[in-house]
Amino acid sequence: xNPLLINLESDPQQAQAMAHAMxxxxxxxxxxxxxxxxxxxRLLTDxxxxxxxxxxxxxxxxxKTLRLLFLIDLVRDLGARQVGLITPYLAYxxxxxxxxxxxxxxxxxxxxxxxQALDWLVTMDxxxxxxxxxxEIYSIPSQVVPAAPLIADWxxxxxxxxxxxxxxxxSEQWVSEVARLANAPFQVLTKVRHGDYDVEVSLPDVDRxxxxxPVLVDDIISSGRTMIETIKHLKHSALxxxxxIGVHGLFAGDAYSHLQEVADVVTTGCIPHESNKITISxxxxxxAIQQLRR
Ligand code: R5P
Numbered sequence: 394x395n396p397l398l399i400n401l402e403s404d405p406q407q408a409q410a411m412a413h414a415m416x417x418x419x420x421x422x423x424x425x426x427x428x429x430x431x432x433x434x435r436l437l438t439d440x441x442x443x444x445x446x447x448x449x450x451x452x453x454x455x456x457k458t459l460r461l462l463f464l465i466d467l468v469r470d471l472g473a474r475q476v477g478l479i480t481p482y483l484a485y486x487x488x489x490x491x492x493x494x495x496x497x498x499x500x501x502x503x504x505x506x507x508x509q510a511l512d513w514l515v516t517m518d519x520x521x522x523x524x525x526x527x528x529e530i531y532s533i534p535s536q537v538v539p540a541a542p543l544i545a546d547w548x549x550x551x552x553x554x555x556x557x558x559x560x561x562x563x564s565e566q567w568v569s570e571v572a573r574l575a576n577a578p579f580q581v582l583t584k585v586r587h588g589d590y591d592v593e594v595s596l597p598d599v600d601r602x603x604x605x606x607p608v609l610v611d612d613i614i615s616s617g618r619t620m621i622e623t624i625k626h627l628k629h630s631a632l633x634x635x636x637x638i639g640v641h642g643l644f645a646g647d648a649y650s651h652l653q654e655v656a657d658v659v660t661t662g663c664i665p666h667e668s669n670k671i672t673i674s675x676x677x678x679x680x681a682i683q684q685l686r687r
Pocket of ligand 1: 563
C-alpha cells in the first residue's frame with residue numbers, strides 16, 4: 394500500500410507536491426482547539442498497517458511539538474507500520490551549548506523527545522555547529538538534505554557576478570559549497586554575538602569585487618542582526634544592492650521589513666514566507682523515499 398502523508402500545519406501546496414513526488418496519499422486530519430485551548434486531533438484517513446510520513450515544519454516549535462507527539466501516538470494507536478517526519482526546519486538546534494551556568498541545552502531533550510516517538514527524520518540543513526551530525530543527539534535514522542545545490546541553482550539563474558559572503562564561521566559549510574557549485578568567489582567573516590539583538594561582524598575585504606553583487610548566505614535569519622551588521626560594512630564599499638539568502642527565514646519581529654530596506658531577501662521554502670523563492674519539496678521527497686525504502 395502507498396504511504397500516507399499527513400500535513401500537520403505546514404504549507405498545503407508543498408505537502409501536495411511531496412505527496413505527488415512520493416506517490417503517497419494525502420491524509421485528512423481534523424484539527425481544532427477545545428474552548429480551554431487544548432488540542433483536538435482526528436485522523437479521517439485509514440492508516441492501519443501503512444507507512445506514515447508526517448510533514449510538520451517545526452518553526453515556532455513550542456506551539457506545534459505537543460500536537461506532533463499526539464499525532465504520532467494517534468497513528469501508532471491506529472495501526473501504523475512506521476512513522477517518519479519531514480521537517481524542513483528542525484527546531485532548537487542552536488541551543489547546543491550551556492553558554493551560562495544553569496542554561497538548558499534544549500537541543501538534547503528536544504532530540505530525545507522526537508527520537509522516542511519517531512522511526513526516522515528528514516530535514517534540510519539543521520544548524521550543525523557544535524554537533525558534527527544529528528546522530529550525536531538523535532538516536533533514530535536521520536537524513537539531512539543540503540540546500541546548497543538549490544541555492545546555487547537559484548544564484549546561477551538570477552544573479553550576475555555574485556560575491557558570496559558568509560557572516561560567520563558556521564556559515565562556511567554552506568557558503569563554500571554554494572560558491573563552488575555557482576562558480577563564484579566567497580568570503581567568510583567572523584561574528585561575535587553579545588546578545589539576541591547585538592552582534593558584531595568583521596569587515597569584509599571587497600575591494601577586488603566592486604563590480605559584483607554581494608550575496609550573503611546563512612542558514613538562519615532570525616532577528617536579522619547578523620545580515621544587517623554585515624550589510625552595514627558593505628555600504629562603505631559602494632557595491633551593488635546586496636542579496637540575502639537564508640535557508641530558514643524565521644524573521645522574528647520586524648526583521649524582514651528592516652532587511653528589505655537594505656537588501657533583496659530570498660529564502661528557501663523551509664519556512665513558508667513571501668520571501669520563498671527556492672523550491673525544496675522534490676529534494677525532501679527524494680530523501681523521504683530513501684527512508685521509506687530502508
Ligand atoms: C547562528 O549562528 C546562525 O548561523 C545565524 O547566523 C543566526 O542564527 C542568525 O541569527 P540573527 O538573524 O538573529 O542574527
